[in-house]
Amino acid sequence: MQATKTHIPDVIILEPKVFGDDRGFFFESFNARTFETLTGVTRSFVQDNHSKSARHVLRGLHYQIRRPQGKLVRAVQGEVFDVAVDLRRSSSTFGQWVGVTLSADNKKQLWVPEGFAHGFVVLSETAEFLYKTTDFYAPEYERSILWNDPLIGIDWPFEGEPKLAAKDAQSVTLGEAETFD
Template identity: 60%
Template sequence: MEIEALAIPDVLCIRPRVFGDHRGFFMETWQAERYAAAGVPDRFVQDNHSRSARGVLRGLHYQIHQPQGKLVRVARGEIFDVAVDLRRSSPYFGRWVGATLSEDNYRMLWVPPGFAHGFLVVSEIADLLYKCTDYYAPEHERTLRWDDPAVGVEWPLPGGEAPLLSDKDQLGTTLEWAEVYP
């Protein structure tokens, strides 16, 4: 596999080796020793599967207590995946990185604890699979506003269209007022 540190070096883009022929393909999506050597922890406690339609934007979510690291990949479709550094002690605090993940490029994104995470679906439909380092704790979940100008995520919205948001995501907090990590 190939590991690429993004502009925020703790966020990793992972390109697994894919073996394919006329019958299909095979790829290893998780192997504890190899990923641990690359800086991805070897303990995940929960796997999630999310399906969304074109134009759906989910996020930017994080848990202020029980922060989750996430290893994200797409099994069907394509998304623009985003991580925002919410660690006040980080030199990258308030900055974001993004990557296109798709069924065709096989890329995965490691989003460490201490980051808000979100994605925009750019294909007709997308199935997102992700492993989490801690359990979902709704009482600790927070939402950073997806369009906060202080963060400035450049979402690839076609023709400036508005994304489809949940009620929770429409009520996200700006970075100025968000609870963040030390």
Template identity: 60%
Template sequence: MKIVHTKIPEVLQLEPQVFADDRGFFFEVYNHQKFAQETGIVTNFVQDNHSCSKQNVLRGLHYQIQQPQGKLIRPIVGTIFDVAVDIRKSSATFGKWVGYELSAENKPLLWIPPGFAHGFLALSEIAEVMYKTTDYYSPQGDRTILWNDPDLSIDWPLSAPPILSAKDQAGKSFKTAEIFD
């Protein structure tokens, strides 16, 4: 696995070794031992999630104030623009974001540790995303920051107005969001 460090050191792009031939391809998506050895991150994933989104659906920016989740994200169909925002007040990169185009075709994974808000935009006609989490979903701790907050100035590659859930439309501003100390 090739590890690509992002502008926020704790967020990692992981490029697995893919074995392809005329029959198709094979690659190891996740191996607990190798993940710990190669990234230095020792964690246990407890939940797998799978979403399907139409083009221009924007999900996020989501996080949990209770039971914060680290996420290992992978598109399995289509292409997304995936964003991680550092919401740890004590961090040198507090309020900074990174965004990457990820596709099922190029097979990358993105590691987003606990303490980050996460969101993505479906760029293809359909995008299916699978991700592992380091803690269980906590409805009482679930929070959302506005996807278009001017203090974050995320450069979403929008080709049309985004399609948002009611939850995402009602997100808090970055300045008023309940975040991590």
């Protein structure tokens, strides 16, 4: 597996070593020792989530203000544009974002640490998306930042309006959001 730090060094792209031939492929999608060695992250994952979404569905930008979740995410079917936004006020990259295309074909994963909002938009007809999280879902602490907040300025790779859940359509801007110290 190879790890690549992004311009926000705590957000890391992971690319597995894939063994393939005319029968198909095999790769190790997660190994705790390798993950810790490559990233320096010593968290345990406590919950796995699996979602399926249609083209232009945008989920996010979600985070939990208490009981924050680190997320290791990947697409196992289709293609998404995945985004992490730094919500740590003490960070030199506060309000900045990282975006990467994750797909079943490229098999890349993204480590989104605690203290970040996370979201993605589906670029293929459908996509199935997996999340490993470092804490349990706590709906009472869930918050959402507006996907098109001009202060953040995410360059989403699609035209028009995304398909949003009602809660995501009512998200707040970064200036209005509860953030991390």
